[in-house]
Amino acid sequence: xxxxxxxxxxxxxxxxxxxxxxxxxxxxxxxxxxxxxxxxxxxxxxxxxxxxxxxxxxxxxxxxxxxxxxxxxxxxxxxxxxxxxxxxxxxxxxxxxxxxxxxxxxxxxxxxxxxxxxxxxxxxxxxxxxxxxxxxxxxxxxxxxxxxxxxxxxxxxxxxxxxxxxxxxxxxxxxxxxxxxxxxxxxxxxxxxxxxxxxxxxxxxxxxxxxxxxxxxxxxxxxxxxxxxxxxxxxxxxxxxxxxxxxxxxxxxxxxxxxxxxxxxxxxxxxxxxxxxxxxxxxxxxxxxxxxxxxxxxxxxxxxxxxxxxxxxxxxxxxxxxxxxxxxxxxxxxxxxxxxxxxx
Ligand SMILES: Cc1ncc(COP(=O)(O)O)c(C=O)c1O
Numbered sequence: 581x582x583x584x585x586x587x588x589x590x591x592x593x594x595x596x597x598x599x600x601x602x603x604x605x606x607x608x609x610x611x612x613x614x615x616x617x618x619x620x621x622x623x624x625x626x627x628x629x630x631x632x633x634x635x636x637x638x639x640x641x642x643x644x645x646x647x648x649x650x651x652x653x654x655x656x657x658x659x660x661x662x663x664x665x666x667x668x669x670x671x672x673x674x675x676x677x678x679x680x681x682x683x684x685x686x687x688x689x690x691x692x693x694x695x696x697x698x699x700x701x702x703x704x705x706x707x708x709x710x711x712x713x714x715x716x717x718x719x720x721x722x723x724x725x726x727x728x729x730x731x732x733x734x735x736x737x738x739x740x741x742x743x744x745x746x747x748x749x750x751x752x753x754x755x756x757x758x759x760x761x762x763x764x765x766x767x768x769x770x771x772x773x774x775x776x777x778x779x780x781x782x783x784x785x786x787x788x789x790x791x792x793x794x795x796x797x798x799x800x801x802x803x804x805x806x807x808x809x810x811x812x813x814x815x816x817x818x819x820x821x822x823x824x825x826x827x828x829x830x831x832x833x834x835x836x837x838x839x840x841x842x843x844x845x846x847x848x849x850x851x852x853x854x855x856x857x858x859x860x861x862x863x864x865x866x867x868x869x870x871x872x873x874x875x876x877x878x879x880x881x882x883x884x885x886x887x888x889x890x891x892x893x894x895x896x897x898x899x900x901x902x903x904x905x906x907x908x909x910x911x912x913x914x915x916x917x918x919x920x921x922x923x924x
Contacts, residue, residue: 585798585836588767594832595761599650603677604642605634610769610904615871620892622899626777627874628766631881631909636676636704639669639909640788643758645677651754652742659684661731662744663723665692665855666714667879669910672701674744675710685710686734686741688726690717693855700916721747752787753827759791760798760828766904767799775902780805781891782906783884784845785817790824792906793843798829798836803904807845808887810880811854818843849887855879857920860886865921877910878917884908 586594609629617625633642652660662674666689675685687710689702696714698706705712713730717723724745731741745751770776780796780803782788789807796803809817818840825838851858861882868874868885876882888905891897914921 585800585834588764588799591760591795591798591832592764594834595757595764598647598757598831599654600646601650601653601681603633603635603646603649603680605632607765607769608632610766610773611872611874613868613872613874616868619867619871620889623892623897624775624902626775626902626904627872628762628904628906630762631875631907631911633909635680636672636708637909637912639673639911640759640906641670641673641909642677643762644755644787645673645758647757648744648751648755649677649681652744653681655742656740657683657742658740659686659734659742660744661686661688661727661734661741663688663690663727664720664746665690665694666696666702667692667694667700667855667913667916669701669913670746671710672704672912675705675708679708684739686730687712688723688730689714690720690723691715694916697916700912700914702916704912749824749827752790752824753831756787756791756794756824756828757831759788760795760832762906763792763795763799763801767801776801777803777904778901779803779897779903780906781808781884781888781903782806783808783810783880783908784821785809785811785813786820786824788906788908789843789845790821790828793821793838794825794828794836797838797842798832798834804844806887806891807843808849808884809845809847810850810883812847812850816840817845817847821845846887849883849890851883857917858883858886860890862921864889874907875911875914876907877913878921879913880910881907
């Protein structure tokens with residue numbers, strides 16, 4: 581007997597009762613990658629093409645913003661204030677979503693690795709008419725006070741700002757609903773194709789692996805979610821991801837509580853630091869492009885694929901297993917990272 585907490589249709593009706601706006605082209609395709617599988621010696625590999633969610637070059641953030649912005653729009657808001665690094669996919673997708681919704685955007689972007697170079701995501705932010713300030717920060721955790729100050733400045737000019745603070749627990753929990761919904765979407769695709777994946781691999785710092793881990797466990801699908809972290813945080817990723825998943829579980833009025841032991845996460849593929857490419861990541865990007873004609877991005881998905889490949893080589897993923905790799909997008913950064921990618 582299944583020990584699932586909810587059936588797929590019960591989970592679907594819980595999700596339907598939560599405010600959501602439609603931004604993504606769904607369902608995204610689930611592509612089988614036979615040439616990549618063969619090169620890697622066996623496991624069946626599928627790529628869930630969330631790089632094709634459709635909003636300003638796509639990516640995982642589109643699903644998350646469907647739930648987050650629906651909540652924000654219940655308030656009287658005319659400008660969003662957000663921030664991260666200049667090559668932020670999150671800010672590019674926030675900008676695109678807000679343009680569709682007729683809202684302005686003010687971005688505070690830390691230099692990161694690529695600085696104010698008008699390429700990739702930063703170029704797209706500017707083309708969409710975001711107001712952009714590029715700042716030098718030693719630590720991205722210094723961002724929230726700058727967002728507060730910008731919101732105050734806007735308020736004084738009569739505007740109605742809303743700060744999207746990526747560290748706020750309620751922002752993380754609501755956004756993670758996007759990947760609970762993605763589990764339901766995949767479950768239908770798995771049924772249609774007739775597969776029961778052993779693994780889902782994903783580049784994830786927080787909301788994405790939280791939503792996926794929660795979704796698979798609510799439905800008790802026995803598929804293990806492995807998050808490959810793109811960035812080093814002080815706090816253990818499994819602890820943080822479990823906390824976000826539990827807050828999301830409460831939004832769904834679900835009794836499931838995850839612990840850090842339920843979360844599989846690795847920091848082993850970050851390399852020197854966030855935003856700096858690794859040899860293994862560059863090799864993974866080239867391998868997937870050469871075998872399947874699919875592009876990964878330099879900062880997130882190429883490092884996650886490097887983790888997946890290493891886990892195949894180490895036997896963590898076995899020859900007869902089936903793996904789904906979630907392509908979380910990030911593709912505009914390829915152009916900002918051109919010089920890093922053509923290293924000999
Ligand atoms: C392309 C891409 N993949 C993965 C992630 C990680 O997503 P999350 O922070 O939801 O775990 C991000 C976050 O910025 C991203 O842009």
